Amino acid sequence: MAIHKSAPAVDGVHSFKLPDVGEGLVEAELLTWYVKPGDTVTDGQMICEIETAKAVVELPVPFSGTVKELFAAEGDTVEVGSVIITVDDGTGGSGAGSASAAPAADTAAAAPAEETEEREKPLVGYGEKASATQRRARRRPGPSGPVSPPAPKPAEPVPAVVAVPAGPAPASGRPLAKPPVRKLAKDLGVDLATVAPTGKGGVVTREDVHAAVEAAASPQGTAPSATAAEAAPAPDRTARERRVPIKGVRKHTAAAMVNSAFTAPHVTEFLQVDVTKTMKAVARLRERRDFADVKVSPLLLVAKALLMAVRRHPEVNASWDEQNQEIVVKNYVNLGIAAATERGLVVPNIKDADAQTLPELAASLKALTEKARAGKTSPADMSGGTITITNVGVFGVDAGTPIINPGEAAILAFGQIRDMPWVHKGELKIRKVTTLSLSFDHRLVDGELGSKVLRDIGTALEDPELTALAWG
Known part of the structure; x- marks a missing residue:
């Protein structure tokens, strides 16, 4: 399954849709955002980390500009083809609100003019699946606006492109850590920015995360941040059951x-x-x-x-x-x-x-x-x-x-x-x-x-x- 890198820009605002990063996958869980509204991004910069049914992958943005809106929150399950972020390249003159940019972009993408538009390779993934995949008909609202319906499926397959590997830390200076370590930190409520890395090249390791948890829990340790405390409330030991989402x-x-x-x-x-x-x-x-x-x-x-x-x-x-x-x-x-x-x-x-x-x-x-x-x-x-x-x-x-x-x-x-x-x-x-x-x-x-x-x-x-x- 292949999609465009983005829908046509409206007033300088580009809409980036979730690409198919596997063979006919229809959805992915958004694990971590590396950017927020107002941040400046450059073409090829990693903006988020997602988990599909097969792998954890970091996604690069295919254009430069200022982040306008995020259309999904961390932990959301997002359908392939849905807009997840809009970026303003600064060339627009009308200053139209980004809330209308994504729907307008989707309308333009669905127009007959798309037939003459050059089809792009997926950013990551392996082309179109041989058999059609049934997609669930649903619209999932995002934190800042609606998630657009899936993009129309092109008739022809797209050549395979290897998954984009994790790159170095972007200009924002986010901590370096492997996906399982990021997930561990998220589950334990640890802000990676507060963890002292001991891995080669300044990479935060699992041991570093556990050490941060132990230090915060010890009487001599510093109190955990408010964010960490809110993200990881003390487990209820009296509960007779624990439910784990299947994702x-x-x-x-x-x-x-x-x-x-x-x-x-x-x-x-x-x-x-x-x-x-x-x-x-x-x-x-x-x-x-x-x-x-x-x-x-x-x-x-x-x-x-x-x-x-x-x-x-x-x-x-x-x-x-x-x-x-x-x-x-x-x-x-x-x-x-x-x-x-x-x-x-x-x-x-x-x-x-x-x-x-x-x-x-x-x-x-x-x-x-x-x-x-x-x-x-x-x-x-x-x-x-x-x-x-x-x-x-x-x-x-x-x-x-x-x-x-x-x-x-x-x-x-x-x-x-x-x-x-x-x-x-x-x-x-x-x-x-x-x-x-x-x-x-x-x-x-x-x-x-x-x-x-x-x-x-x-x-x-x-x-x-x-x-x-x-x-x-």
Whole structure:
């Protein structure tokens, strides 16, 4: 879904509409405003931070001038195509009020003359979704004026444009902090401007926010500001319930999992595996020079084992095309790794993971994990996955029945590695053992194929070096 950067200026007042920052997304939550009415902004300056169903993104304004009005408050859910801010470039002569600027701009944008106007690429996002997305018919009033109806959808798709990364602090001097840290500060009622940063380059860290909270709560600490006190009232310990709004990533994940669970017939199989040799291989890899800058963990070898099994059984790396009644077998593997973050579960994927060497795969896993923890996972990182791994072992869990990521055929759950009694070479010994769980879509993967895939993964982990030599 693509929209214009802005509607035509009316008396020098530009209206900036919320762009589609993902694949057919229809709304986003406005987390933080970086500007206020009266502030001067420049073309490309970050003006706000939003959270969609897939990612947290900072938005740049596409023109320069003075902020007239903000049409949404922090915490509001805003529809794509709605005006969120108006900016006066100083060229207008009539001085017309900004309250009428946005509606006038929308009227101009909807006029037939728009057909001759050059269509702009979205500021962030990935072009138009293949299938039309149903948008809820509603008008949400903003704090300073009405939110305009969504802009008309153009007929042709727009080329993909990568998400705009977070830039340096604007001229207003707002504190530097990553999106999860900003959210944490907001939830705790901490004004980031009052926090002493300890991160590299003057970045406020999570520890800095917690330290500020502790300092404010201590008898020797200074009293918190009035803003912080109002934003974070003391929790009611007598309340028997607590309600949490379902927004952003959590909302998207819930809808996707319900859709997957009730459209794809799930089957889950389990296999206990002796991974003693895998753990020894991990220890040896950690001593090698080509793995010096990456984290080598059992997950790396589990990922490699899954990729090898997919190469032997490509039908497990497929999707179901309901419209065309076809099974689409992928000749590439975009390996998804389920990651629990502060914003909820996200599943970014490693593009063409099957073409990577083991050191390259380790580097990709490291980069993927760091981006997820920093809240920088983009919609592109989570699009196009073909098969997924979820590591439930990090939570001390042995096994589970994971729900398939929508659009994929299978998901592998990797349980914790424990010391267990095991018959090894005819004798009872203590070995390193884990449980693998493979859930698969029974429309695409029958019991025989699912069993072969799971058995091959287990075989690769039982003796990773021998398997690598045998399978190439």
